[in-house]
Each structure stands twice: as structure tokens, then as C-alpha cells.
Amino acid sequence: MLIFKEDIVLNGYTCIVPSLGVGNVSQLSTDLIISTLKLKQVATGFHKALIPIFGPSAFQHEPDSFTNALNVYIDSSKKLLAFQIRSPLIGKHTKDFLNNLVEFLKKSQVSKIFADHKKEFSASSSPKFSLVKISQRYGSVVNK
Template sequence: MASTEVNLPFFSPLDCSHHSDWTDYTLLMPVCAVGNIGQLTCDLIISTLLSRQECQLVGRIYSPSVMPVVGPNAFARDGENALPTTSTEVYESVKHKLVIMQQRSSYYKNTKQVYVRELTDWI
């Protein structure tokens, strides 16, 4: 019987030819918790920078430890054909030297250590 398991990289860039060096960048990432303040803050920063054309979606994080989410693009303007929103996305602002990770869902309780290891390895 063939396996249906898919082995995706933790970070999947949207454009494989675009290689960013984020050595001097600051990483902003929310902590998924009650109240969602971190997530709302990242949404506000991303929305503001996108409206000024000062950041772009550069990739997505995939981990079997994170609960999957998919839906309409959170930042699309009327009539804009945009990619769907997923559970964890990565935005880059070259102008402000920021990497913004927006995580919209939590990890599964029993996989916390795996997710933290994957995330720290990526960072």
C-alpha cells in the first residue's frame, strides 16, 4: 500500500528564485492565545505595510503540528484576485527590515515541542 504522507519543507517560499538574506532583519510573530492581541497587531502591521506597498507575502509555514486554516485573503481589496489566507504566512518588508510571521491557528497540544523545535530551527 502506498503512503499518503507528504513531506513539505517547514518554510515554503512563494517564489523559489527569490532568496532573501534576513540576517539584519527583525522577526515579528504573534503568540496564539486568548484575546488574539498578537495576531491582531501583526494583521494591523501587515495591512498598513501592504497598503503602502512596503511589504509582500513571501512564503508560508507548513507544519503538521499547526491546525490547518484556509480562507479568503485577509488583506485583499475589492475585486483583487489574491491568494487564499492560510494558517501561517510570512511577509517581508525590505524597507523596514522586517519579517512578519502571521500565525492564525495554534499548534496541537501534544505537538508543542516538535513545533517549537521546527520554529527555532527555521529562525
């Protein structure tokens, strides 16, 4: 699913995973974090759930990189890992994609996952944000 440019140990990192939804607020917020902190692109991802896209770098600080449906960025000094998903997920493959993502995060031993989620959209509702911590045994995920 992910192709890394180099070997990276992600133990103890905080991970940002934006949800895809109305208005792309999560993706734009992640872009702002990547751009402001000048995170380094370290991986690109492919999966049958992702609609393929390809284009030039999305960030001025990384002019030689490229953008595709899934890119991964880090700041090793801050122990910050950010996924940027720029493609809608194809419904029938979404569960497999998410299972692969969770399995990768478990194996990587990231300490925290910041993910927002929104099940439905209405003018009177607001997004819910969660800080998720993977248990030591990786048997469960706990919302904080």
C-alpha cells in the same frame, strides 16, 4: 515547514512572532502591522502542530494571495519579517513546531525577534513583551 515563493536573504531582519492566546491580541496586532505597512506575503507554512485552515486573502493590498494557518510577510526596505499564525497549536506537536521555528530563525540570521508571551491569563495581569536577540554563536537567546 515553510515554502517560500522566492529566495530571500533574511540576514539582519527584525522578526515579529505573535503568540496565540486569549483574545488573539497578538495576531490582530500583527494583522495591523501587515496591513498598515503593506507587507508582502513571501511564504506559507505547514506543520503537524497547525490545524489546517485555508481561505482568501486577509489583506486588501494582497488580493491574489491566500490565507492559511501560517503565512510569512516581509518589507525588504524596512528589513521586517512577520509571521502570522492563525491556527491554534496542537499540544503534543507544539515543542517540535517551536524548535523548527527557532532553527529556521537561527539559520536565517535574523538580528532581532519580537515576541510576546503570556503563560496564564487573569484580570489583574498584563501581557509581557520581549525583544529577543539571537547571540552571534546562536547558542543562546537573550531577552532584552
